[in-house]
Amino acid sequence: MEKRKIEIMDTTLRDGEQTSGVSFSISEKLTISQLLIEELHIDRVEVASARVSDGEFQAVKAITKWAGENGYIDRIEVLSFVDNGVSVEWMINAGVKVQNLLTKGSLNHLTYQLKKTPEQHFTEIKQVIDLAGANGIATNVYLEDWSNGMRNSPEYVIQFLDFLATQKIKRILLPDTLGILTPSETTQFINELLGKYPHIHFDFHAHNDYDLGTANVLEAVKAGINGLHLTVNGMGERAGNAALASVIAVIKDFVPEVEVGVRESSIYKVSKLVETFSGVRIPTNKPVVGDNVFTQTAGIHADGDNKNNLYFNDLLPERFGRKRQYALGKTSGKANIEKNLLELGLKLNDEDLKKVTQRVIELGDRKETVTKEDLPYIISDVLDSNLYEQTVVVDSYVLTNSMGLRPSATIGVTIESEQFEENAQGDGQYDAFMNALTKVYTKKNRTLPKLIDYAVRIAPGSNSDALCETIITWEVPTKIFITRGLDSDQTVSAIKATQKMLNII
Known part of the structure; x- marks a missing residue:
């Protein structure tokens, strides 16, 4: 049976750059774009917002030049606005071929921010879509605040989608702009739209304000969504977006009937590079890419790993280009130390191993962890003390x-x-x-x-x-x-x- 393919759009360079204090340079944006497409095999990359700054314009020009020369130009996307063609002109000059047009997905936003009627909004959107098409730019449409729209003004959302179904667009993008959805609502809303508009390509864009981003994405995938928007390391405004690493692992392990093209083995490498460029440290307990997530600390866990891998799950570190480690500290047991000695090519008899284990525990009471590289010094110190x-x-x-x-x-x-x-x-x-x-x-x-x-x-x-x-x-x-x-x-x-x-x- 052929698997259902889901498109992955990475928005680290656009939505992720809204992380407080983050601003990527031109060369950093180009490098990240290249890695996302060529190393990670991301389907589409949203690289910027139109009209933001001259630096943003120069970065997009550099990216589209590279993408055009390498056959990726249709995979480079820019957030644009309903602004009487100003964004379209910006994109023409920057060499962009795909726009993600920001529109209002809730009646609340339309009424109190734009102060327009649905008919006025739809007319202006059509003008932008037609202008972009006349200049060779394809259009996807963001329904900003869509999740609140489905909760509080579903009639407006359906009216809007009925209109968009008549337009020359490629995709409709459904953002949980304020990160307010629960998994059950995600399932309900996406099922409803896919049932009513089976021929429209829908993307889901999750935020993580309640730490439900990955859970909501999982439900969207099960409901039949066509595409997902993710960021490296979960970067993004406020609590961030659904994290690329977590989502890819969840889909591969829990939705086997679905296929994503992302190369898992490159996720960690790209995550560390984005950490360096952004200056935003990855939490040590961040799933898949955190420093500690493949480190066993308790001695009983290391012992269990020796006995038929009792403490392994499907998130094997090798999938992501990483290795399992065994921490040395006050909760270490002999099994932890034996694992680390094995990596160093060292072996001790039982009596000396007990003495080294005790010394590691004593040191761990004063120091959070002892590194594998410390072990030769500890062994020397302990064995020397016996003389x-x-x-x-x-x-x-x-x-x-x-x-x-x-x-x-x-x-x-x-x-x-x-x-x-x-x-x-x-x-x-x-x-x-x-x-x-x-x-x-x-x-x-x-x-x-x-x-x-x-x-x-x-x-x-x-x-x-x-x-x-x-x-x-x-x-x-x-x-x-x-x-x-x-x-x-x-x-x-x-x-x-x-x-x-x-x-x-």
């Missing part, structure tokens, strides 16, 4: 660093059950700590090793809260040896490395 007995403990310390004053340290140290407290200043916090420690060891008639090298490193690609490994090389008369400390604070990691040295000597 000596803990007879010296740095119980407490206060480190100060103030502008105009020398750094200082007050420390409390226990050496073989004997407690000491000292204070000292230094050229830095760690130097002050070492000066205070020297005072303690002077009281014990002991000499500290000479510090001959001090190195700090963090995992590649880390952030400012990354785990920090400090590697200190010490010299005593008989040998040179190294100790390591690990902490998200550099000075603390150096103190931990120093405590290891104190126990070794």
